[in-house]
Each structure stands twice: as structure tokens, then as C-alpha cells.
Amino acid sequence: MKLKGFLTSRWGPIITGLVVGVLAPILVFAGNPGNMGVCVACFTRDIAGALGLHRAGVVQYIRPEIIGIVIGSFGSALAFREFRPRTGSGTIVRFFLGMFAMIGALVFLGCPWRAYLRLAGGDGNALFGILGLAAGIAVGVFFLNRGFSLGRSRPAPKAMGWVMPVLMVVLLILLLAAPLFGRDAEGKAVGPIFFSAEGPGSQAAPIILALAVGLVIGVLAQRSRFCTVGAIRDLMLTKSFHLFNGIVALIVAAFVTNLILGQFHAGFSGQPVAHTNQLWNTLGMVLAGLAFTLAGGCPGRQLIMSGEGDGDSGIFVLGMLAGAFVAHTFSTASSAKGVAAFGPWAVIVGLVICIAIGLTMRERALKP
Amino acid sequence: MGNEVPTESTTADHVTVDARGLSCPEPVIMTMEAMKSAGAGTSIEILVDTATSRNNVMLAADNRSWQCEATEDAEGTFHMMLKK
Numbered sequence: 001m002k003l004k005g006f007l008t009s010r011w012g013p014i015i016t017g018l019v020v021g022v023l024a025p026i027l028v029f030a031g032n033p034g035n036m037g038v039c040v041a042c043f044t045r046d047i048a049g050a051l052g053l054h055r056a057g058v059v060q061y062i063r064p065e066i067i068g069i070v071i072g073s074f075g076s077a078l079a080f081r082e083f084r085p086r087t088g089s090g091t092i093v094r095f096f097l098g099m100f101a102m103i104g105a106l107v108f109l110g111c112p113w114r115a116y117l118r119l120a121g122g123d124g125n126a127l128f129g130i131l132g133l134a135a136g137i138a139v140g141v142f143f144l145n146r147g148f149s150l151g152r153s154r155p156a157p158k159a160m161g162w163v164m165p166v167l168m169v170v171l172l173i174l175l176l177a178a179p180l181f182g183r184d185a186e187g188k189a190v191g192p193i194f195f196s197a198e199g200p201g202s203q204a205a206p207i208i209l210a211l212a213v214g215l216v217i218g219v220l221a222q223r224s225r226f227c228t229v230g231a232i233r234d235l236m237l238t239k240s241f242h243l244f245n246g247i248v249a250l251i252v253a254a255f256v257t258n259l260i261l262g263q264f265h266a267g268f269s270g271q272p273v274a275h276t277n278q279l280w281n282t283l284g285m286v287l288a289g290l291a292f293t294l295a296g297g298c299p300g301r302q303l304i305m306s307g308e309g310d311g312d313s314g315i316f317v318l319g320m321l322a323g324a325f326v327a328h329t330f331s332t333a334s335s336a337k338g339v340a341a342f343g344p345w346a347v348i349v350g351l352v353i354c355i356a357i358g359l360t361m362r363e364r365a366l367k368p
Numbered sequence: 369m370g371n372e373v374p375t376e377s378t379t380a381d382h383v384t385v386d387a388r389g390l391s392c393p394e395p396v397i398m399t400m401e402a403m404k405s406a407g408a409g410t411s412i413e414i415l416v417d418t419a420t421s422r423n424n425v426m427l428a429a430d431n432r433s434w435q436c437e438a439t440e441d442a443e444g445t446f447h448m449m450l451k452k
Contacts, residue, residue: 008423082419084444089391144397152389155417155444225420230392237393238400238428296391308418312391 005223012224013231013246019220021253023213024117027065029261030205034272035121037254038065038217040299041102041111041288042273044317045324045333046201047171052191053321054328058199062175064207066303067168068214069221073307074165076222085161087311090150093357094295094312098319100350101291101299103326106333107284107343108132109274111299112228112292115285116247118274120254122266125274125281132282136289137232143294143358144237150294150361153312161309164317175207200273221304229289229298273336280339280347287350294358381410387425388417388445395421396428403432403450412450422446 007015024037036042042059049060077083105111108129110118115133118126140148180189196202204210220226224246231243258264268276275281292298295316297305302320305313327333332346385402387395395416402412412434414425422438429436429450438448 080419084418086389086417089389144393149394150391153391154389225423227392233393238396238431240427240431242427296393 007223013226013243014249016220016224016226017246017249018253021250022257025257027205032205033200033203035118039114041105044320048321048324053325056328059201060194060196061201064211065214067172068211069218069303070168070307072215072218073222073304076219077308085156085309086153087156089153089312094316095319097291097295098316099323101288102320102323103346104284104287106327108281120251122264123271124268128278128281129285132285133289136286137293139290140293141236147362164306164314227297227301229292275338277339287347290354384413386415396424399425414448416446
């Protein structure tokens with residue numbers, strides 16, 4: 001049996017991993033924060049800040065990579081007749097899974113994509129994050145094997161599938177126009193769009209480059225179903241290396257590219273946008289891994305599916321935006337200085353809620 | 369929710385698994401369970417509604433040496449016939 005098309009073959013995830021692995025360090029070289037060529041969690045958090053959803057002044061920017069990924073996926077899905085608007089599968093639960101995935105990822109300081117990219121840049125702390133990620137995925141697989149399901153989605157009107165892509169176009173306009181018509185009491189401009197003047201939010205590759213890289217990743221990942229959580233999940237669930245090969249390719253390509261660009265620095269302390277509290281590096285990603293697994297894929301995959309018309313993935317992404325608001329308003333997001341005051345509490349609350357979701361949602365009757 | 373469509377229906381030599389609308393990796397889990405419990409000569413029909421699920425089910429079948437033929441109907445449902 002042959003699957004049609006090269007990118008949907010076993011080479012698809014490998015090619016995607018190689019391309020992401022080369023392009024992400026190039027984005028760092030071109031201005032993005034260290035080991036943050038692509039980070040869906042960090043970038044969504046930056047977008048939340050730019051929209052004024054949180055007040056952490058150092059992480060506010062509308063990241064063109066996110067816009068590109070969704071629009072690239074949208075275009076690819078349309079071109080290959082895979083644009084299928086659908087919704088209705090545990091929608092509100094997915095919002096909170098997105099929220100807690102973000103809260104967990106921001107305790108570690110990165111989504112799975114960045115965890116692998118951090119490792120490929122020599123950041124040893126990432127090992128603990130990846131360990132936690134795998135543990136969280138294992139808990140999710142346990143629930144899946146018990147019949148966990150958020151229920152069936154239903155086909156939706158075509159127009160609904162346009163919501164997330166159009167939202168991304170609006171973000172692009174806001175990025176380019178950067179409107180400042182809000183005024184404070186003294187008449188100074190105060191938004192509505194906020195861009196960091198210092199810190200990681202001020203470090204960015206040129207818009208056109210970041211957008212182009214996002215588009216390329218969006219197309220490739222839509223075709224190949226590249227998923228940084230599904231990779232580990234499938235290893236555990238079906239012993240399939242199909243997606244996992246993509247992760248290996250990503251790490252190897254990013255490692256080599258970092259070496260060539262002089263961006264590989266092995267060690268634990270002083271790593272860019274990272275801390276060395278290994279307990280919470282691990283547990284933060286246990287929460288994220290569990291939430292991503294219950295929602296059916298990593299944050300990049302959620303962006304891709306939202307571009308294909310999956311309204312429930314769109315809600316997950318909006319839940320991540322809300323998670324960024326919670327993380328930076330309730331002091332749960334870590335920084336390079338370490339874990340924040342309420343980070344551990346947020347992870348514990350998130351784990352309790354996600355485990356409760358895993359135990360209670362069993363829509364899929366395994367036997368008739 | 370969603371259970372008005374029977375998830376699985378079985379006759380002596382034919383099993384139908386309706387995995388339409390379910391998130392990754394549920395269609396694959398259901399396919400593997402059906403392959404595991406199918407007796408010799410049983411044919412399995414899997415229904416899914418995204419190309420991703422179709423490809424995943426085909427890969428899972430291929431990995432376990434089941435033959436798989438996929439067709440798409442007018443409503444966009446993929447029908448996959450699995451035989452060993």
C-alpha cells in the first residue's frame with residue numbers, strides 16, 4: 001500500500017523536522033530570542049501581551065511565525081482539498097486544556113518545539129522538560145487506553161473554518177499598523193497594541209522572514225501531520241516511529257545549524273530564557289504534555305488544525321491565549337531568574353483538573 | 369453526545385467501526401482494537417472524516433500487515449476496508 005504524495009509518506013515528518021531544525025536557529029541568528037526560533041507557547045504568549053491581555057512588558061510582540069503557520073496550513077488544506085470545517089468535540093474542555101497547557105509550558109519556558117530546540121542549542125535544562133513532557137504524554141496515553149474521548153466533532157459551515165485564518169490576517173494588520181489610539185490621563189499613547197522595548201519580546205527576526213518561515217512550516221506540517229507530542233504518544237501507543245523520526249530530524253538539524261552559526265553552548269546555567277529549577281522544569285511539562293495529549297496534539301499541531309478548519313483546535317489556541325493572561329497576571333510564569341511565586345501551585349491545580357478531565361470524559365464507547 | 373451513531377457493529381465476518389469526528393489518536397486505537405479481536409477472514413470497515421485519520425489508520429493497518437483500501441463517498445466520509 002502506498003500513500004499518495006511524498007510529504008504524507010514516511011519522509012514527511014522527517015523533511016518537516018529537518019526544515020524546522022534549520023530555519024529555527026536561522027530565525028535566532030536573525031534576531032529571535034536564544035533557542036526560540038519557533039516556540040508556539042512563547043509566541044502565543046507574546047501575542048497575548050501585544051494585545052494587552054497581560055502586562056509583562058518584556059514579552060509583548062505579535063509574532064509573525066504564528067500567523068504564517070496558520071495561514072500556511074489554511075492555504076495547504078485548501079489546495080489539497082483537506083479544508084474541512086468541523087467543531088463540537090468537547091469544545092469548552094479544549095479551551096481549558098489550552099489554558100493549562102500554556103500555564104505548564106510557561107513554568108518550563110517553552111512548548112515541546114522549543115524544548116527540542118533548547119536541547120539542540122545545548123541547554124541541558126531542556127532534558128528535564130522533555131522528560132516531564134514524556135511523562136505527561138504517558139499519563140494521557142493511559143487515559144486514551146481507558147477510552148478517554150472528548151466526543152465527536154461535526155461538519156460545520158465552510159465560513160466557520162475561515163475564523164482562525166481571518167483572525168491571523170487581523171493580527172498581521174495590527175502588527176504592521178501597530179495602532180496607538182488609546183490615550184492615558186496625560187494624553188500619552190497607550191495601545192491598543194503593545195510592543196516590548198526590551199527583553200525577549202523586543203528580540204525578533206525581520207517580519208518578512210518570520211512570516212515566510214511560518215508559512216513554510218505551516219504548509220509542510222499540514223501535509224506531513226508533524227506533531228511534537230504525537231511523536232512520543234505514538235511511540236508509546238502503537239510503537240510507530242513515523243512522527244518520532246521527525247523529532248529526531250529536528251534535533252539533529254537544529255544542532256548542526258546551531259554549531260555552524262556559533263549558537264551551540266552546552267550547559268545548564270546562563271541559558272537563554274531558561275531557569276535551572278529542574279523539579280518544576282519537569283512538572284511544568286508533565287502538565288503541558290498531559291493537556292496536549294488529551295487535546296490530540298502539540299500546540300503547533302493545534303495551529304495547523306485550526307488552519308484546516310477545526311474549530312475545536314481554534315478554541316484550544318484561544319485557550320492558550322487565556323493561559324498566557326493567567327500565567328503573567330497571576331505570577332505563575334517562570335523567568336530566567338527562576339520559578340514564579342505561584343507557578344508550582346498553578347501546575348498542581350492544572351494537574352488535578354487535567355487528571356479529572358482524563359478520568360471523567362469517556363464519550364467513546366469502546367464496545368457497542 | 370455522538371452516540372446515536374453506533375460506534376461499532378458486528379456480524380460474523382464483518383465489523384464496522386465508526387470513528388468519524390473523533391480526535392487523534394482515537395480512530396487508530398479503535399482500528400487496532402478491531403484488528404486485535406477480529407477472527408480469521410473477518411473484514412473490518414473503518415469510517416473516518418479527515419485525511420489525517422485516513423492516513424493514520426492506513427499506516428496502522430500497513431504496520432500490522434493488513435491490506436487496506438480507502439474510498440471517499442460524496443459526503444466526505446472515508447471508508448476503509450481492512451482485510452488480512
